[in-house]
Amino acid sequence: MFLLVTAFVLGLFPNLLAPFTTSVSADEAAQADRVARRMIANLSMPYEKGVLNATRFRTVLGMNLPSLRDRYGLPSSTTLNVTARRIDTPAIVSDHGDRLATVAAYENQTAASEIRLITLHNGTCSEGCRLVVRTW
């Protein structure tokens, strides 16, 4: 009888039995932060932090996932997605016909994200774009 009652009460609150949604861990947040920081530090024009060299930025975004993990020291279990988006809409920016996004698509996974503001030296994003780094 006790089991019946327990089952009934739990049935009243089904979300108590639902699997825990994996929350973003501090590791992933720190990874996203670190990747964004290093991208801005390494790809900026001399003396103009935040103004990225468009050619080098495109090269980095064009790398495959293992190379990106290697470059930013991420564990092999981590997936990384980097995009440059317009600042007023979520649309991904293109530069010379290339979408400024990495290969691993982000499909609404639970991910840590870091948003920084950048611009490119060749006039793309002259008003500023958002650099969105997601790790999961």
Place this chain on the structure above:
Amino acid sequence: MRTRPPSSDRSQAFTLEGLTASIVVLTAVLFAIQSLVVTPTTGGGTDPAVRSELQRQATDVLRLTAHNDTFDLSDTIRYWDRTEQTFVGAVNPRIGYGTRRPPKQFGYLLHNTFTARDRIYNVELRYRRQNLSNGTASYPVVHRGTPSYSAVSASYVVTLYDNMTLVGPEHRNVELWEYDTNATDNDDGYYPVPNAVPGPVYNVVEVRITVW
């Protein structure tokens, strides 16, 4: 059938009572579990990660504006309206731009980074007084209220030189050192930042964004 214990009918009532009582107790336990505040970071505004991200973005806004080729941060703080005695397009000297958007890229970035995401910001200038021993004074560029306890701030330092001019639409080619900081005497132009340093430097102005 009188041998049967008289309590057999009541046992069903006891069972039902036990069932009801356990429902009550378990519901209370569930309620208590769900109302627990699990971490001190539950409120979005006070989450340390959110705050440090806001601070990085505020720094990015200042840095990107400072690197703008056509209208940089120094131009933004010299975008002065001589007749209104405040910034061009601002509401009044007390609240600066207030709820309006600051000009050009600075305002564009601030609006899309913070206002569009339900954040509130203040921007103020902090500069040396004419007499250096009097420390710093501040002047509001955008004043939207008193920051909450979870506010973060970022700042960027801009150096003004004596031979710079104001850049408002009606500016004349008058260099900064010719302005004075007396708003009421109607003689030359008025600009709140004084000439604090003898020599080519006019003043060193900290542009500070406070976001919450």
